[in-house]
Amino acid sequence: MKYFPLLWAALWRKKARTVFTMVGIIVTFLLFGMLQGVNSAFNHAVDTANVNRLIVTSSIALTESLPFADQAQIEALPGVSRVAHQTWFGAYFQDPKNFLFSFPVDPQSMFDVYPEYTLPKDQLDAFIHTRTGAVIGQELADKYGWKVGDRVPLHSTIWTKADRTSDWTFDVVGIYKCPSDPSQETQFFFNYTYFDEGRSFAKGTVGWYVVQVRDAGQSAQIAGAIDKLFANSTDETKTETEKEFQQAFIKQIADISYIVDRILFAVFFALLLATGTTMMQSVRERVPELAVMKTLGFSDTAVLTLILAESLLLWLFSAALGMGLAALMFPWLKDYVGLAILPVTVLGAGAVLTVLLSMATGLLPAWRAKSLDIVEALRG
Amino acid sequence: MFKQTAAITAMNLRGLTQRLGPSSVIVIGIAVTVAVLVSVQAMALGFQKTLSHTGRPDRAIVLRGGSEAELNSTISRENTLTIMDGPGIRKDADGKPLASAEAVAIVALPQKSNDAPANVTMRGVGAKAFALRPEIHLVAGRMFQPALREIIVGTSAQAQFKGLELGSHIGIRDSDWTVVGVFDSNGDAHQSELIGDVETVLSAFRHNLFHSVTVMLESPEAFDHFKDALTTDPTLTVDVEREPDYYAKQSKQLSTVLNFVAYFVGGIAAIGAIVGALNTMYTSVAARALEIATLRAIGFGAGSVIASVMLEALLLALIGAALGATASWIFFNGNTVNTLGSNFSQIVFQLTVSPVLLIWGVVWACFIGLIGGLFPAIRAARLPVAAALRAT
Numbered sequence: 001m002k003y004f005p006l007l008w009a010a011l012w013r014k015k016a017r018t019v020f021t022m023v024g025i026i027v028t029f030l031l032f033g034m035l036q037g038v039n040s041a042f043n044h045a046v047d048t049a050n051v052n053r054l055i056v057t058s059s060i061a062l063t064e065s066l067p068f069a070d071q072a073q074i075e076a077l078p079g080v081s082r083v084a085h086q087t088w089f090g091a092y093f094q095d096p097k098n099f100l101f102s103f104p105v106d107p108q109s110m111f112d113v114y115p116e117y118t119l120p121k122d123q124l125d126a127f128i129h130t131r132t133g134a135v136i137g138q139e140l141a142d143k144y145g146w147k148v149g150d151r152v153p154l155h156s157t158i159w160t161k162a163d164r165t166s167d168w169t170f171d172v173v174g175i176y177k178c179p180s181d182p183s184q185e186t187q188f189f190f191n192y193t194y195f196d197e198g199r200s201f202a203k204g205t206v207g208w209y210v211v212q213v214r215d216a217g218q219s220a221q222i223a224g225a226i227d228k229l230f231a232n233s234t235d236e237t238k239t240e241t242e243k244e245f246q247q248a249f250i251k252q253i254a255d256i257s258y259i260v261d262r263i264l265f266a267v268f269f270a271l272l273l274a275t276g277t278t279m280m281q282s283v284r285e286r287v288p289e290l291a292v293m294k295t296l297g298f299s300d301t302a303v304l305t306l307i308l309a310e311s312l313l314l315w316l317f318s319a320a321l322g323m324g325l326a327a328l329m330f331p332w333l334k335d336y337v338g339l340a341i342l343p344v345t346v347l348g349a350g351a352v353l354t355v356l357l358s359m360a361t362g363l364l365p366a367w368r369a370k371s372l373d374i375v376e377a378l379r380g
Numbered sequence: 381m382f383k384q385t386a387a388i389t390a391m392n393l394r395g396l397t398q399r400l401g402p403s404s405v406i407v408i409g410i411a412v413t414v415a416v417l418v419s420v421q422a423m424a425l426g427f428q429k430t431l432s433h434t435g436r437p438d439r440a441i442v443l444r445g446g447s448e449a450e451l452n453s454t455i456s457r458e459n460t461l462t463i464m465d466g467p468g469i470r471k472d473a474d475g476k477p478l479a480s481a482e483a484v485a486i487v488a489l490p491q492k493s494n495d496a497p498a499n500v501t502m503r504g505v506g507a508k509a510f511a512l513r514p515e516i517h518l519v520a521g522r523m524f525q526p527a528l529r530e531i532i533v534g535t536s537a538q539a540q541f542k543g544l545e546l547g548s549h550i551g552i553r554d555s556d557w558t559v560v561g562v563f564d565s566n567g568d569a570h571q572s573e574l575i576g577d578v579e580t581v582l583s584a585f586r587h588n589l590f591h592s593v594t595v596m597l598e599s600p601e602a603f604d605h606f607k608d609a610l611t612t613d614p615t616l617t618v619d620v621e622r623e624p625d626y627y628a629k630q631s632k633q634l635s636t637v638l639n640f641v642a643y644f645v646g647g648i649a650a651i652g653a654i655v656g657a658l659n660t661m662y663t664s665v666a667a668r669a670l671e672i673a674t675l676r677a678i679g680f681g682a683g684s685v686i687a688s689v690m691l692e693a694l695l696l697a698l699i700g701a702a703l704g705a706t707a708s709w710i711f712f713n714g715n716t717v718n719t720l721g722s723n724f725s726q727i728v729f730q731l732t733v734s735p736v737l738l739i740w741g742v743v744w745a746c747f748i749g750l751i752g753g754l755f756p757a758i759r760a761a762r763l764p765v766a767a768a769l770r771a772t
Binding site for chain 1: 488
């Protein structure tokens with residue numbers, strides 16, 4: 001630690017050059033932090049997927065519906081403990097900008113299959129017994145100021161009623177929480193019976209099934225059994241674990257990240273090259289100084305360590321600024337990626353990367369400084 | 381002075397082989413920067429091309445009121461007939477309206493890049509669909525025949541998803557479809573789709589409702605009249621929009637994200653790369669302060685020394701630019717990427733490295749070469765000769 005002033009002074013030997021180098025590092029780490037943050041936000045759903053759940057969709061695509069009658073057949077399979085179903089309602093509140101994740105469900109099985117969603121017993125009972133009842137997430141309730149007892153009209157972009165309108169009215173009877181993952185508290189659940197009776201087409205179908213299995217180790221066999229059950233029927237199914245389902249979904253969006261990754265790699269390479277040459281030049285200029293230090297009794301190893309430490313200081317200082325900026329700017333992206341704070345894992349990855357890069361750029365100049373011959377260097 | 385400059389430059393260039401290390405650092409640094417700049421812009425250009433080319437102002441699309449997107453919409457057969465009878469629709473040679481009642485469905489096809497299933501739009505179109513959309517033209521195979529389970533596929537879809545080669549079969553429900561043709565639609569959104577006959581698509585998917593009606597108007601001005609007639613018709617509940625408006629609205633969220641990627645991410649990447657290249661350049665020239673001082677000491681003028689250092693820097697920058705531009709062209713030109721767009725289905729973009737982008741890359745490289753070479757050269761040339769010689 002006592003060498004800190006020495007390192008700091010060495011770093012600012014040529015101010016313009018150091019500032020240039022630092023700007024490069026800051027900018028690159030800002031980019032790295034933001035992009036990795038977005039990446040881990042996308043993967044958030046995969047990481048938090050429940051291993052005990054399977055998702056059954058139509059084998060054609062998620063958008064094709066499945067017969068309601070499948071539920072009993074799936075439930076009868078060995079190893080299946082509970083089956084719930086959901087349907088995409090595609091609704092907004094007042095303005096298309098206020099899009100909601102809303103689904104008609106069967107109240108009891110829905111909350112059985114998602115035990116991480118907590119709902120007071122009396123609210124669940126009210127949900128079961130209120131035809132127009134709806135249960136909403138805490139975050140959604142906060143966003144629109146909705147509370148139990150409120151009447152909420154939603155406009156579905158898909159489902160018309162017999163009177164050809166698409167406006168559906170619900171009574172909020174409960175508010176659920178998800179303590180393990182508050183980002184799940186944005187959904188709007190309502191009674192399937194109210195929905196199925198009201199809609200003008202596709203009656204008796206659901207969007208997909210969510211199957212809870214007794215033993216996660218048997219997921220693959222059960223998934224196979226479900227698909228076999230409906231093979232060669234008019235509605236063939238595709239059953240995946242919740243994790244596989246989320247992963248497949250990300251792969252639909254994320255082809256872009258392939259290009260972004262390459263650009264990021266190229267930028268890091270350019271940065272490495274630039275910082276490496278700068279460090280090299282900086283050591284070259286200081287050959288006489290280093291020789292004096294060695295004459296004063298600094299060992300070869302001490303000189304090597306000093307130069308490496310200087311490189312580390314430069315990288316850590318600038319990378320921390322860059323990642324700090326990224327952490328400050330990340331919340332702007334909340335509407336797109338759903339996460340409000342930059343995950344700690346990203347900061348960790350940035351720190352590891354910083355150390356690696358600082359060693360990569362510092363090693364060659366440090367080695368040169370170490371192997372300096374005092375007499376030669378002083379004469380030069 | 382020119383003679384001096386030429387002499388120093390010639391000497392420098394002959395010495396280039398001895399300074400291979402520092403020189404190649406400059407070349408590589410600039411090459412990477414130019415590659416980043418060009419590919420970022422190629423991406424932005426590809427996005428814009430696909431998003432802005434879809435639709436023309438004299439075509440209108442009709443959806444069920446409040447449905448926002450084609451996939452959500454439902455229109456009964458009876459209503460499609462009323463819509464196609466609307467005023468202001470251009471008539472074909474046979475006197476029938478240039479209009480197509482269409483159905484869309486999503487099929488999950490594996491992506492070539494990672495085998496993961498992707499939602500691809502399968503569009504059923506009416507008999508007039510291709511007179512309505514002259515931009516669609518076959519590039520291989522033949523047109524599908526109505527009533528047969530045949531489809532034609534867009535070149536973008538074919539490039540990105542598996543199993544769409546001419547003659548291959550796609551199984552949907554218990555029906556089997558054959559790919560009989562490949563079409564190009566001027567790079568617009570339809571180029572990511574599969575197209576077949578609407579009645580055949582409806583029956584295969586067991587649907588009986590259409591999703592949209594697209595019509596060709598007599599002129600762009602006929603739109604208001606057409607819209608008013610439809611929206612005041614008591615038997616209809618529809619939204620009528622000009623195609624460009626509809627597609628712009630559909631791609632709004634996606635284009636926000638894509639613009640973020642292209643301009644924000646790309647912009648930061650470019651700044652990072654430029655700063656890096658400048659720094660490399662600056663350092664390498666600064667490293668030659670002793671040499672410059674020596675030249676000054678033996679009588680060369682400051683101006684010619686600066687000019688020759690600059691010339692060398694520019695030359696290296698140009699070599700780097702050529703390398704970087706070529707690399708980005710090889711790796712990225714014509715490359716396609718796909719993502720989930722509107723209608724819950726895939727849209728495919730083609731990255732376009734146009735000559736203009738390449739020229740821009742070279743201009744940037746020259747700029748970096750000039751700035752990165754100029755200041756250290758001036759500094760080195762202005763230092764008192766004796767001081768510079770003593771310093772290192």
